[in-house]
Amino acid sequence: MSPFLAAQVADDWPPAAWRDTHVLAAVSGGADSVAMLRALHFLKQQSGGRGQLMVAHFDHRLRGGASTADAEWVGRLADSLNLPFHLGEAAGQSLASEQQARDARYRWLTDTAHQVGTRYVATGHTADDQTETILHRLLRGSGLAGLAGIPSSRPLSEVCEVVRPLLSVSRAQVESFLGDLGQDFCTDATNEHADFTRNRLRNEVLPLLREQFGPSVDDAIRRAGEQASEAQAIVRSLAEDLALAAAEVTRVNRIELQPSPFHCQPPLIAREACKLAWRAAGWPEQAMGADEWRRLLALLSTPDAAAIQLPGGVDARWVGDRVELRRT
Amino acid sequence: MSPFLAAQVADDWPPAAWRDTHVLAAVSGGADSVAMLRALHFLKQQSGGRGQLMVAHFDHRLRGGASTADAEWVGRLADSLNLPFHLGEAAGQSLASEQQARDARYRWLTDTAHQVGTRYVATGHTADDQTETILHRLLRGSGLAGLAGIPSSRPLSEVCEVVRPLLSVSRAQVESFLGDLGQDFCTDATNEHADFTRNRLRNEVLPLLREQFGPSVDDAIRRAGEQASEAQAIVRSLAEDLALAAAEVTRVNRIELQPSPFHCQPPLIAREACKLAWRAAGWPEQAMGADEWRRLLALLSTPDAAAIQLPGGVDARWVGDRVELRRT
Missing domain, CATH: 3.40.50.620 (HUPs)
Structure with a gap:
């Protein structure tokens, strides 16, 4: 053997x-x-x-x-x-x-x-499954987290x-x-x-890429995946620190955000921290796209800005020196 | 108009x-x-x-x-x-x-x-140039930094x-x-x-991907690029902090690394910090691949491990409680 x-x-x-x-x-x-x-x-x-x-x-x-x-x-x-x-x-x-x-x-x-x-x-x-998964998630729009692969x-x-x-x-x-x-x-x-798309990726797209870039294309994709995975872990850990310091599920269907720790944070960390709070409250994430998170972060950085409506029946507004999210 | x-x-x-x-x-x-x-x-x-x-x-x-x-x-x-x-x-x-x-x-x-x-x-x-650049760099193996695009x-x-x-x-x-x-x-x-590969990416690969994943594939690639760019900036800034605390170009062709601040750091940050020191010393980076950086980090985490040779005539060894890199 x-x-x-x-x-x-x-x-x-x-x-x-x-x-x-x-x-x-x-x-x-x-x-x-x-x-x-x-x-x-x-x-x-x-x-x-x-x-x-x-x-x-x-x-x-x-x-x-x-x-x-x-x-x-x-x-x-x-x-x-x-x-x-x-x-x-x-x-x-x-x-x-x-x-x-x-x-x-x-x-x-x-x-x-x-x-x-x-x-x-x-x-x-x-490793072939890994390459396919990373490429598939990249092309379907799962962002950095998806790039991390299996x-x-x-x-x-x-x-x-x-x-x-x-x-x-x-x-x-x-x-x-x-x-x-x-x-x-x-x-x-x-x-x-x-699924059909995945099969075409395996049988049509990847062979074309290997023909054009050589067999090292598989390694290249997986290496990017590894780095994305490491970067995502770092982002995640910084976001957890921020969420711990500045986001609290105060009661059922209510989140309080303390704006000052969010200041000077990279948008990626701020967004991930909001996502963690959202998830902790058990609210549906699907409808929250890049634009929706951006609107929430814009509200957080603008004291006394007008209230905004977010998907899933969530209302976000300034209450005193905090931003309060309520789901109805 | x-x-x-x-x-x-x-x-x-x-x-x-x-x-x-x-x-x-x-x-x-x-x-x-x-x-x-x-x-x-x-x-x-x-x-x-x-x-x-x-x-x-x-x-x-x-x-x-x-x-x-x-x-x-x-x-x-x-x-x-x-x-x-x-x-x-x-x-x-x-x-x-x-x-x-x-x-x-x-x-x-x-x-x-x-x-x-x-x-x-x-x-x-x-935006089309951006999509092509991100995909091109991903497939050529430039890792997370390349994914950041233009x-x-x-x-x-x-x-x-x-x-x-x-x-x-x-x-x-x-x-x-x-x-x-x-x-x-x-x-x-x-x-x-x-270049030829880039033209084929534009004229063959991307049309095939759009046919399979729909036109949103362009957005998906660019969004991953944006997140990679944000993550890379975070990694870079943490690596700068680490390099400042633990890496010093002490004289021409000599770098001193202080091992303890490297402990508990994610490998991605540790590697980037070493790269910054390497660059500050003006040493050639091309030959330093993933494996070479891994060997250097392994040396840093193993007190009194045997000296190693790195590309570009660089010798890395423990000297007292530090790791010293010398280029001859």
């Missing part, structure tokens, strides 16, 4: 961090997740430890029974590796959209992780987190790894019902 | 800020710069003021005399608007690359601005700055503005010798 991909996975997610805890590998049966499972299995055999590696598969019950064949295939793979297998099914649920399917899958993975007591759920997202780990609950050990491994490396192993895989179900 | 575009220019660059000072409009003769000139001329006539609007054209002497015809055309346009006309020529210079041509043009614009005493040099970069103004010297009053105006608006005015323009010389 060519341990190259496994070595890279071990660099990104050292076995010492997970060998003594249970790990649930989410395996669709596609090349990426099968490669992840084989790499984790290899590392687990090498490193030992008290933890157990387990296989989880969620059958979305789509494609007229073909998805069930995938589920059986993954079950046989788990058997052949002597790993416990957990199967979830979308029975009775309506998984009309890609988002709903994804939500149902993560819900089931989290529940399963809790039941069997695993600390980590590992998914097979690759995080290498993220909490699913208080006791369990999802990790992406293949996030720096390319799809080409996955294929050559599986080829070396003589390891088969199913058609990737997730590719088939992924 | 349809004053819509002029009104947008007035929003972004209020005549009150420039009516009493001289302004040099850099006009290639292409649609963008001609539209800018007509809009500034309109606003100048409306707003009056003590300043003089002037036209500058730099003839790159390319395309077998065709560029000279453009220069004459721009001269006639300036005459018809009763504006002073300044003509520069690339005679004797070798303008092999796009970058050299650009440098020669800006050098001449700066010299001319000094000679005629203008505070501002205005260039016709549009600044709306930037100093050319201590007394003069370049401004881009059309940066939020699209090329489509430029064309409809010129159509309404019945104003002709030359083939844009700058488009012809722009």
